[in-house]
Amino acid sequence: MILLIPPAVYGQKTEVCNTCQTRTITGAIKKAAPFDTIVVKPGTYREFNIGITKPLTIIGEGNPVIDGENKGEIITVQSDHVTIDGFTIVNVGTSYTTDYAAVRVVKSRHFNIRNNTLRKLFFGIYLEKSAEGKVVNNTIAGDAVNEYNSGNGIQLWYSRKVEVTGNTVQNVRDGIYLEFSDDIAISHNKSTGNLRYGLHFMFSNNDIYTDNLFENNGSGVAVMFSKFIKMHRNTFRKNWGPSSYGLLLKEITDSELSHNTFENNTSGIHAEGISRVTFTENDFADNGYAVKVRGACYHNTFSHNNFLYNTFDLSYSGHINENSFNSNYWSDYRGYDLDRDGTGDVPYRPVKLFSYMTGQVPEAIVLLRSTFVGLLDFSEKVSPVFTPAGLLDHTPEMKKNTW
Amino acid sequence: MLKIIKYSFFDLLRSKWSYVYFLFYLLLGSVLLFLNNDLSGAVITLMNVNIILVPLIATVFGVMYYYNSGEFTILLLAQPVRRRTVFTGQYLGIAGSLALSLVLGLGIPFAAYGLFRSAAIWDFAVLLLTGVALTFIFTLLAFNIALSNENRIKGFGYAILLWLLLAIAYDGIFLLLLAHFQEYPLERFALTATVLNPVDLARILILLKLDISALMGYTGAVFKQFFGTGAGSLLSGLVLLLWIFVPLWWLQKSARKKDF
Numbered sequence: 001m002i003l004l005i006p007p008a009v010y011g012q013k014t015e016v017c018n019t020c021q022t023r024t025i026t027g028a029i030k031k032a033a034p035f036d037t038i039v040v041k042p043g044t045y046r047e048f049n050i051g052i053t054k055p056l057t058i059i060g061e062g063n064p065v066i067d068g069e070n071k072g073e074i075i076t077v078q079s080d081h082v083t084i085d086g087f088t089i090v091n092v093g094t095s096y097t098t099d100y101a102a103v104r105v106v107k108s109r110h111f112n113i114r115n116n117t118l119r120k121l122f123f124g125i126y127l128e129k130s131a132e133g134k135v136v137n138n139t140i141a142g143d144a145v146n147e148y149n150s151g152n153g154i155q156l157w158y159s160r161k162v163e164v165t166g167n168t169v170q171n172v173r174d175g176i177y178l179e180f181s182d183d184i185a186i187s188h189n190k191s192t193g194n195l196r197y198g199l200h201f202m203f204s205n206n207d208i209y210t211d212n213l214f215e216n217n218g219s220g221v222a223v224m225f226s227k228f229i230k231m232h233r234n235t236f237r238k239n240w241g242p243s244s245y246g247l248l249l250k251e252i253t254d255s256e257l258s259h260n261t262f263e264n265n266t267s268g269i270h271a272e273g274i275s276r277v278t279f280t281e282n283d284f285a286d287n288g289y290a291v292k293v294r295g296a297c298y299h300n301t302f303s304h305n306n307f308l309y310n311t312f313d314l315s316y317s318g319h320i321n322e323n324s325f326n327s328n329y330w331s332d333y334r335g336y337d338l339d340r341d342g343t344g345d346v347p348y349r350p351v352k353l354f355s356y357m358t359g360q361v362p363e364a365i366v367l368l369r370s371t372f373v374g375l376l377d378f379s380e381k382v383s384p385v386f387t388p389a390g391l392l393d394h395t396p397e398m399k400k401n402t403w
Numbered sequence: 404m405l406k407i408i409k410y411s412f413f414d415l416l417r418s419k420w421s422y423v424y425f426l427f428y429l430l431l432g433s434v435l436l437f438l439n440n441d442l443s444g445a446v447i448t449l450m451n452v453n454i455i456l457v458p459l460i461a462t463v464f465g466v467m468y469y470y471n472s473g474e475f476t477i478l479l480l481a482q483p484v485r486r487r488t489v490f491t492g493q494y495l496g497i498a499g500s501l502a503l504s505l506v507l508g509l510g511i512p513f514a515a516y517g518l519f520r521s522a523a524i525w526d527f528a529v530l531l532l533t534g535v536a537l538t539f540i541f542t543l544l545a546f547n548i549a550l551s552n553e554n555r556i557k558g559f560g561y562a563i564l565l566w567l568l569l570a571i572a573y574d575g576i577f578l579l580l581l582a583h584f585q586e587y588p589l590e591r592f593a594l595t596a597t598v599l600n601p602v603d604l605a606r607i608l609i610l611l612k613l614d615i616s617a618l619m620g621y622t623g624a625v626f627k628q629f630f631g632t633g634a635g636s637l638l639s640g641l642v643l644l645l646w647i648f649v650p651l652w653w654l655q656k657s658a659r660k661k662d663f
Binding site for chain 1: 447450451454455570571572573574575577578581582585589590592593597603606607610614615617618619620621622623624626
């Protein structure tokens with residue numbers, strides 16, 4: 001019987017506090033046996049380079065502070081089954097040659113990093129070649145000013161099957177950064193006010209991200225060079241600036257986007273080189289450009305989305321390439337529905353002549369909102385001549401799509 | 404000259420046109436603000452008014468007023484007053500009254516809305532400033548045309564044509580040139596072409612103040628950099644002044660030569 005109970009249950013418990021026998025976390029770890037629990041009482045512990053090389057559960061009671069005093073990395077985990085819970089970790093050292101992190105997990109499995117608060121940091125939580133762990137309910141608040149000397153909030157590098165849930169990341173370089181990491185689930189996170197991207201994906205496949213909020217980031221969210229990505233119920237808001245966008249998709253294939261909200265972005269989605277991606281039941285509201293499609297996009301489907309009051313619904317360059325835009329709701333649609341089947345009888349052309357012209361000659365944007373351009377768009381709407389002939393919504397919805 | 408300005412000004416007040424113009428803007432401003440509740444959106448709509456209606460009304464008013472007061476002008480010219488004074492005075496009277504209607508008509512609803520406490524005050528100031536400049540420019544151009552055309556139909560025709568040219572056709576030609584020379588770097592050309600036309604200049608100056616300028620991407624950044632510097636704003640102010648002083652000089656010259 002006893003053999004069946006997981007070892008963590010009968011591990012020893014050690015307490016650390018300023019007046020206890022063990023006064024440092026490093027000391028407690030050294031003394032502890034595998035699967036022990038270390039409880040750290042409130043107080044400030046000035047320690048850095050805390051190496052955890054055996055399975056341990058380290059719990060902070062009443063928010064103890066670990067102050068790295070800007071000397072370097074603070075906690076490094078190099079063992080499976082490590083839990084770090086309830087700490088405030090501050091003052092990670094900044095270096096131009098080493099990526100110091102508040103918590104780094106190296107080649108480990110079944111780790112659990114939860115309920116921590118990270119401030120004054122370089123890199124926040126750095127997962128390196130690790131798998132099957134969790135990063136839950138952490139708050140990471142940086143004070144990044146320049147891209148070159150700031151780090152990322154949560155970084156995953158060559159990691160697999162990690163859950164990143166309920167974290168708040170703000171004012172760092174990239175909120176959440178994934179490189180070569182597969183089967184990652186990112187949900188219910190808030191990534192706001194970061195210098196570069198709220199979420200940044202590179203070469204990471206089969207990942208799913210849901211219910212996240214990305215707001216006010218320098219350039220929005222970038223998903224690049226990846227396959228089989230699922231993005232559901234995320235909100236991309238207020239990424240506004242000359243080179244910002246809600247979501248940048250570059251070289252993405254076989255992915256799904258549904259029930260996402262894109263609001264007040266310069267470009268809601270900027271797509272380049274994407275194939276077989278489906279965009280279903282998303283809201284695009286009050287964006288400059290709702291969707292910008294650049295070259296080399298094949299077989300993508302936009303259907304049952306709502307395009308609401310965007311300055312331009314669609315900017316498109318290149319050939320049609322079997323991309324389709326059917327059955328969406330367009331707030332600019334002025335057609336009618338005589339047979340009352342819920343879809344308009346006249347196809348809708350989502351590309352305005354002016355947005356087509358600016359696709360060809362970017363400088364033409366200086367004529368934005370001039371009277372001539374208004375006339376031009378109007379006459380093009382009445383009798384289309386210039387806009388790509390196949391680029392139509394054949395069955396525009398008369399009413400806003402709901403789900 | 405002050406007397407003539409005053410006379411023209413009160414003449415317009417008596418004929419109620421100033422009031423109509425004033426009430427029109429008052430209504431427009433109030434409706435936009437109190438139904439829309441969005442200051443930035445209201446400024447954009449007003450910008451459209453600014454670049455179409457303001458020049459059009461100034462043009463039509465200028466021509467109309469000149470022809471209507473033709474007999475009185477001749478009467479004035481019989482008195483010992485300089486021609487320069489008569490025409491400049493009449494021009495300033497009508498342009499001043501139109502500008503006042505614009506500023507008060509839009510200013511009152513915005514002030515009532517609480518503009519002075521909001522950050523949009525500078526956007527609004529640029530809006531009014533360019534509106535006033537456009538009023539002065541287009542009234543003057545209309546005066547010039549009316550002065551050199553005895554035939555009223557012809558005069559009206561030319562004036563409307565001029566408005567059409569500056570407010571609409573100019574941008575068409577501009578766009579064609581951009582499309583034709585798309586292989587070349589066009590930022591400098593676009594900048595020059597914008598600064599030279601007062602209507603385009605007004606539009607860009609307002610747009611750059613608003614969030615929407617982020618849509619203009621790289622080109623917008625170049626523009627912002629230019630107009631953000633002291634030299635850029637100085638230059639655009641200078642161009643607007645040139646649009647007033649050159650035609651004014653022309654008006655005085657042709658008034659001196661004209662045989663009544």
